[in-house]
Amino acid sequence: MVRFEAQRLQEIFDAIQGKTILVIGDLMLDEYLRGTVNRLSPEAPVPIIEVEKETYHFGGAANVAYNLKTLGCNPVALGLVGKDRAGDILNDLLRENGMSTDGLVTHPDLPTTIKTRIIGDNQHIARVDREKIRYEDDDIFDLLRQRFDALIAGAQAVILEDYNKGVLSSRFIRYIIRTANAQNKLITVDPKFYNFLEYKNVTVFKPNLKETAHALARPLESDAQVEQAGKELLETLHAGAVLITRGQRGMSLIEANGEVHHIPTRTRKVADVSGAGDTVISTLTAVLSAGGTLREAATIANFAAGLVCEEVGIVPVQKENLMEILQKNSTVSHA
Numbered sequence: 001m002v003r004f005e006a007q008r009l010q011e012i013f014d015a016i017q018g019k020t021i022l023v024i025g026d027l028m029l030d031e032y033l034r035g036t037v038n039r040l041s042p043e044a045p046v047p048i049i050e051v052e053k054e055t056y057h058f059g060g061a062a063n064v065a066y067n068l069k070t071l072g073c074n075p076v077a078l079g080l081v082g083k084d085r086a087g088d089i090l091n092d093l094l095r096e097n098g099m100s101t102d103g104l105v106t107h108p109d110l111p112t113t114i115k116t117r118i119i120g121d122n123q124h125i126a127r128v129d130r131e132k133i134r135y136e137d138d139d140i141f142d143l144l145r146q147r148f149d150a151l152i153a154g155a156q157a158v159i160l161e162d163y164n165k166g167v168l169s170s171r172f173i174r175y176i177i178r179t180a181n182a183q184n185k186l187i188t189v190d191p192k193f194y195n196f197l198e199y200k201n202v203t204v205f206k207p208n209l210k211e212t213a214h215a216l217a218r219p220l221e222s223d224a225q226v227e228q229a230g231k232e233l234l235e236t237l238h239a240g241a242v243l244i245t246r247g248q249r250g251m252s253l254i255e256a257n258g259e260v261h262h263i264p265t266r267t268r269k270v271a272d273v274s275g276a277g278d279t280v281i282s283t284l285t286a287v288l289s290a291g292g293t294l295r296e297a298a299t300i301a302n303f304a305a306g307l308v309c310e311e312v313g314i315v316p317v318q319k320e321n322l323m324e325i326l327q328k329n330s331t332v333s334h335a
Helices: 006-016 061-071 085-096 138-154 170-182 209-216 223-237 276-289 294-309 319-328
Strands: 020-025 027-040 047-060 074-082 104-107 113-120 123-130 157-161 186-190 241-245 251-255 260-263
Touching: 006 276, 006 319, 020 061, 020 138, 020 276, 027 061, 027 074, 027 085, 047 061, 047 085, 047 113, 061 074, 061 085, 061 157, 061 276, 061 319, 074 085, 074 138, 085 104, 104 138, 138 170, 157 170, 157 276, 170 186, 186 276, 209 223, 209 241, 223 241, 223 251, 223 260, 241 276, 241 294, 251 294, 260 294, 276 294, 294 319
Parallel strands: 020 074, 020 157, 027 113, 074 104, 157 186
Antiparallel strands: 027 047, 113 123, 241 251, 251 260
């Protein structure tokens, strides 16, 4: 059982405030074009969208940073942007939301990653991605390493947020972890398929079920299978803990000390799972940076994911809403 008394919750959330957390990974801009459909194109059997509203939102590692900001942290997002309009918009969004732009590295030969979603009559019609992926590039590595070196000393924790867009090359991953460990920083990881097993010697490794099954080349259906997979990852990666997110089945925390906790989902009504993984890694890291235990951090992150899944679209977790639901569910059981 994890029991959150009001005083303990207040201690954790008070300690979260102002913590500087460095989020390193693939920064993205999400663009939404919304409008109405009144006719089909005479050029092809596709709807014509008359755009009425255009909005921009944080995507990828930038959304992780935004979740940290709404929890009360001081996030610094480190990643690549292009010398383009999307990069300018991302800069402006960070500033408008009171977030640092010190981690933005502008590269003239790479576009800012932007995902454009076209919505007609409230139906998702299409998505257009604009990106260019370059791994193991000496020039890019040097730019990112120099910026990382300038920022790491001021951070209490590091999040590696990998969307396989080229920022987290195997060489940069190893450099970040080696340097952060030498300075006794917390390191949490949200991996993707490439470089999955490069993240050795971190505090918490947080893959989802699909990524884990893919990496281990076998289906993971039961609690026992997930537990065994977590133990294999612990041994391979020498991590402090592995947290496997399992969608509607919640998440499983496998610790290096041998303890295992299967945490059931806290979503009351699923509206949209988009962004839930970003919320988990940000909340988990924020609580750990505030002195929370692994079980406390995983439990609070589980509730945070439940809250954002109840909203349509990618939205950040709100500190007040999270504290309220935690207080209402002060006793949390684990299998």
